Amino acid sequence: MATSEPDIKTIGELRASGHELRDVKAEIRANLLTRLRSGDRTFDGIVGFDDTVVPALERALLAGHDVVLLGERGQGKTRLMRTLVTLLDEWTPVIDGSPLGEHPYAPLTRASRAMIEEHGDELPIAWRHRDERYTEKLATPDTSVGDLIGDIDPVKLAEGHSLGDPETIHYGLLPRSNRGIFGINELPDLAERIQVGLFNVLEERDLQVRGYNLRLPLDVLVVASANPEDYTNRGRIITPLKDRFGAEIRTHYLEDLDDEVALIAQEAELVAAVPRHLIEVTARLAYEMRGSNQIDQRSGVSARFAIAAAEGAAASALRRAALTGEVQPVARVGDLPEILPTLLGKVEFEMGEEGREDEVLWHLLRVAVADTFRDRLATIDLAAFVDHFAEGGVVETGALVPAADLLEQMGSVHGLAAVLSGLGVEEDTVSPGQAAAAIEFVLEGLYLTRRLSKDEVDGRAVYGT
DSSP states (O other): OOOOOOSOOBHHHHHHTTOOOOOHHHHHHHHHHHHHHHTOOSSTTOOSOTTTHHHHHHHHHHHTOOEEEEOOTTSSHHHHHHHGGGGSOSEEEEETTOTTOOOTTSOOSHHHHHHHHHHGGGOBEEEEEGGGGEEEEEOOTTOOHHHHTEEEOHHHHHTTOOTTOGGGEEEOHHHHTTTEEEEEESGGGSOHHHHHTTHHHHTTOOEEETTEEEOOOOOEEEEEEEOOTTTOOSOOOOHHHHHHSSEEEEOOOOOSHHHHHHHHHHHOOOSSBOOHHHHHHHHHHHHHHHTOTTBOTTTOOOHHHHHHHHHHHHHHHHHHHHHHOOSSOBOOGGGHHHHGGGGGGGOOBOGGGTTOHHHHHHHHHHHHHHHHHHHHHTTSOOHHHHHTTTTSOOEEEETTOOHHHHHHHHOSOTTHHHHHHHTTOOGGGOOHHHHHHHHHHHHHHHHHTTSSEEEEETTEEEEEO
16 A cells, blocks of 8 residues: 655755665665565565566566566566566655656756756655556557657747757657666567667667767666567567667466466456366466467467456356346356357467367367366265266256256265365355356266266257266
8 A cells, every 4th residue: 555655845855854866776676675585575466486587587686687578478577577666665756847757866857957956955846656657668660769769849849949959859758767667568579770779778878869969867777578589570679689688587387287276366357256176277278278289389378368268257157147047156167168269369370270279279178177177076986976877867057057957957966065175165155156066067077087978969068878
């Protein structure tokens, strides 16, 4: 929770308070060291990088390096960039009205120096919260030098300034990030001639705009994200620019299933209950896709795929509740095949799989369900579920079959309590939707392990022996 800004209004009061100027990288270093010494998490909301990416990034920040985060799509690069702002001081003083957010002790422009001379200790100051000190630009091929660095402002020329007057410059996003963090997403998409414009900013910290050579010692941390050059055809980071970044840090997809599940639970905006075993299925599906030779692994499989799958399953449950009158919608494993076609745009397939995309995803989904079934319920006796079908009985389920109908078809079955326990559902909190979700998961698992049969009829699944 943000605290209120300090009650200091002039540069004289600021000096009297004992405030000392630290540059942005020193600020980050000091606050990072405080967190490390206290044992607090460095980056809240970042999952699965504790032993890999986070230590490398901590070392880069302690060294005062500008950073490139290199990795495939959906690996949390942007989230990591935005989290860096939490390492800044909560409030920092700036010269009131300064477009560059200049610190009162370190004016950059001629106008700010003139204000200090005019007002002296009465120079008015304002306070900027750290959330306002992060600027982000998505690099696109049409990004101009004016967007990033600056350009001549015709309005100021019309007001009477001469063409040689530095005050005619309209500063771009990067100098306006002074005293903060500037993030560039998808840096290779920036045209090479525009990348050249960043050379002086990263090394000498000065600006060149339309023949002006402005010595502006910008105080800024630059962090960029990029996809590996070995698969993107959109561009590259030119070698001299790469050399000016102090650190290049590789991100990666999560290596632990529990981390993937935790990420989905953290990021997914669920409109209905999604049981943990179903979230595990979506996580395993993403894992299976990342290891499949039918998926283009150079493009990768974003974590957003599994997140969207969980959200889609929740939406399917909510739709079922609206159409059938269920009070507590709970997603079931049968909801996933319904939403897979809507996720095809998130995946790149190998050339030979054209026309087979749905088939590939459904196969990988079955593998994910079977693996989750074995992992969760392998030690539980499910004979009673199989016996239910011994005399030719069937159970029909589907995306529009309400939980009450499914439970009525199954009736009382021995072993359901053990199944619910194995799926992490507490017995005293079991709802009809949760029980139905558990039963459908068992039936699908028994089918995939060849202990039951299943027929697809008009979008419904009919289980039997």
